[in-house]
Amino acid sequence: MKRNYELNRLWIALLVAVFLLPLSVSAMEMDDCLGCHGYADEVGEELFIDADKFTPTVHAEMGCVTCHESVTDEHPYDGEAVSSADCLDCHEELGNQYIATAHAENAVCSDCHNPHQVYGIEAVSGPEMNKQCSQCHEDADVMASHAEWLPQASLHIAKLPCITCHTSAESYEIILNITQKQEKEEGLTGYRFSSYADLKKYSGEKEVQRVIDIDADNHISLAELRTFNRNPAYSDLHLSGTMVPNEVSHDLSTLDNRYDCTFCHASGPGSMQTSFLSFPTEGGTYRRMTVDEGAMLDTLYGTPNFYMTGSTRSAALNIIGLIIICAGFIMPIGHGTLRFLTRKNRQH
Amino acid sequence: MAEEHQDQIYLQPIPVRIWHWLNAFGIVTLTVSGAQIRFPDYITWLGSYKSAIYLHNTAGFVVAISFSLWFFYYTFVARTMANLYVPKVDDFKSGILKQVKFYFLTYFLGWENPHHPTPDSKFNPMQKSVYLAIMFVMMPLVSLSGIFLTNVDPLRGLIVMVGGLKLLAGLHFLLACCLIAFIPTHVYLATLGRTPTDHIKTMWTGWEDEEEGHKKEPEGSTPTVSS
Numbered sequence A: 001m002k003r004n005y006e007l008n009r010l011w012i013a014l015l016v017a018v019f020l021l022p023l024s025v026s027a028m029e030m031d032d033c034l035g036c037h038g039y040a041d042e043v044g045e046e047l048f049i050d051a052d053k054f055t056p057t058v059h060a061e062m063g064c065v066t067c068h069e070s071v072t073d074e075h076p077y078d079g080e081a082v083s084s085a086d087c088l089d090c091h092e093e094l095g096n097q098y099i100a101t102a103h104a105e106n107a108v109c110s111d112c113h114n115p116h117q118v119y120g121i122e123a124v125s126g127p128e129m130n131k132q133c134s135q136c137h138e139d140a141d142v143m144a145s146h147a148e149w150l151p152q153a154s155l156h157i158a159k160l161p162c163i164t165c166h167t168s169a170e171s172y173e174i175i176l177n178i179t180q181k182q183e184k185e186e187g188l189t190g191y192r193f194s195s196y197a198d199l200k201k202y203s204g205e206k207e208v209q210r211v212i213d214i215d216a217d218n219h220i221s222l223a224e225l226r227t228f229n230r231n232p233a234y235s236d237l238h239l240s241g242t243m244v245p246n247e248v249s250h251d252l253s254t255l256d257n258r259y260d261c262t263f264c265h266a267s268g269p270g271s272m273q274t275s276f277l278s279f280p281t282e283g284g285t286y287r288r289m290t291v292d293e294g295a296m297l298d299t300l301y302g303t304p305n306f307y308m309t310g311s312t313r314s315a316a317l318n319i320i321g322l323i324i325i326c327a328g329f330i331m332p333i334g335h336g337t338l339r340f341l342t343r344k345n346r347q348h
Numbered sequence B: 001m002a003e004e005h006q007d008q009i010y011l012q013p014i015p016v017r018i019w020h021w022l023n024a025f026g027i028v029t030l031t032v033s034g035a036q037i038r039f040p041d042y043i044t045w046l047g048s049y050k051s052a053i054y055l056h057n058t059a060g061f062v063v064a065i066s067f068s069l070w071f072f073y074y075t076f077v078a079r080t081m082a083n084l085y086v087p088k089v090d091d092f093k094s095g096i097l098k099q100v101k102f103y104f105l106t107y108f109l110g111w112e113n114p115h116h117p118t119p120d121s122k123f124n125p126m127q128k129s130v131y132l133a134i135m136f137v138m139m140p141l142v143s144l145s146g147i148f149l150t151n152v153d154p155l156r157g158l159i160v161m162v163g164g165l166k167l168l169a170g171l172h173f174l175l176a177c178c179l180i181a182f183i184p185t186h187v188y189l190a191t192l193g194r195t196p197t198d199h200i201k202t203m204w205t206g207w208e209d210e211e212e213g214h215k216k217e218p219e220g221s222t223p224t225v226s227s
């Protein structure tokens, strides 16, 4: 095993060397670069790269020099500017899609993305995605402009990432996050997303996902959801739902069909069937776990605090409601028939 | 006026009539818009979903406010709330049974209604218990749950405490169904007067014919029945 691993590394190193040698004039490795850039007191806040955040990302697999080709062995003493790769070199599809929008005039890739902390959509929570936008679009302004046409705008903005309405997607899925009451010291009332440390208090020795995933099979069943929602020990926690695109696109714009509430508030085929539970990880990102189909439509205990009128109605309640309404016609029909048959009795 | 209403009693004062018809039209509006809100894929009578929501919320507040007016009028102005709406011990002991017997048996035999409405005792014991359930339990609960549903974000903490948004919406829906079920029954019973439109006219004009007055009625052979 071990020898195999070593051999693999050798191959990779060789490959990298073959590819990069002609491009780069530096023999420095990632660790060398981070030896300076990993410490803010060494290079200053501006040039600081958070190694803990960078290392787990897919970009780290490529090494620094892949993107900073022009860096030399004499760096930083050569006084030369270091080149940085263009995102479009590698992200052609998304990149071109974005460049084609009017918004490309307003923001470039690195306004929203830190190249040294890139995450896939599944690893980012809704509020964090929205932080990317709120750098330029102030929350209060967005709330005010959306409240002009969107009832309960604060609820919608809190529950939907901006990209759900401002980018297109083939389909959407429901992501559930564990939220908890805010402490008094935090100044605000209401709920916030639970962090890894928060959940660790509940799960103790076990992994945080065991708070819900009792049998540790990396899948949340309806029974597990109900158990979690009814457990009095978790009364300060609740699951908050959000609707996100199943795939990222970057055609950032105002999509007219989002004016139409039934884009979300109506049940199409299979809508509301796919959902995931998103758990915080130690590194501050998120990890998704699949949830049984139809959890959103469970009458009461599947997701007691996620209810989108029109699309998450319960079929069981519909039937009960129908029976109640039908009962209202028993009197007119039953009594009315007898009344008609006995009408002679009342003609004194 | 006095001449005209000689054989009549003034049963439904103006505030009650205003409340009644506001409430009636309100609830029909709420039913139609509520149906579109719950079943937007089948029901699109009101055009866009948004207009259904706005209409429902507006009608909801009209009904909630008219409910408060009704409550205020009976409790503080007419001061007949307890008298009219709360069943007495006797009502439970024999009154309800007597009334049920009338509606489901002796009515068909052509007997008279054992209850004679007066301004101080408008409702028969059966009406009292039904109206009590509707006006003191269902209406307040449906309005309250509706008000919660229009303020989900600000009231989230309370909603979670109550047991969740789904429970609240489910409760709102089932209570709404109960109120909807009440409509056909209510309208039907209202036609059991001397003539089918008798009681309905009373709710519009306020005046109800006296029992003895039925000789004056052109077709006045049917006995009075109060719904």
Ligand code: HEM
Pocket (backbone or CB within 6 Å): A309, A310, A313, B027, B030, B031, B033, B034, B035, B037, B038, B053, B056, B057, B059, B060, B061, B063, B064, B142, B143, B144, B145, B146, B147, B149, B150, B169, B170, B172, B173, B176, B177, B179, B180
């Ligand atoms: C009194 C008769 C009422 C009826 C028959 C009625 C009926 C309904 C129905 C069928 C729904 C859809 C339920 C669902 O999606 O599960 C609904 C939703 C709703 N109702 Fe009512 N309702 C009534 C009163 C009220 C009142 C008094 C209010 C408060 C203002 C209200 C506010 C709401 C709200 C806010 C919703 C959720 C959709 C929305 O936010 O507009 N309703 N109602």
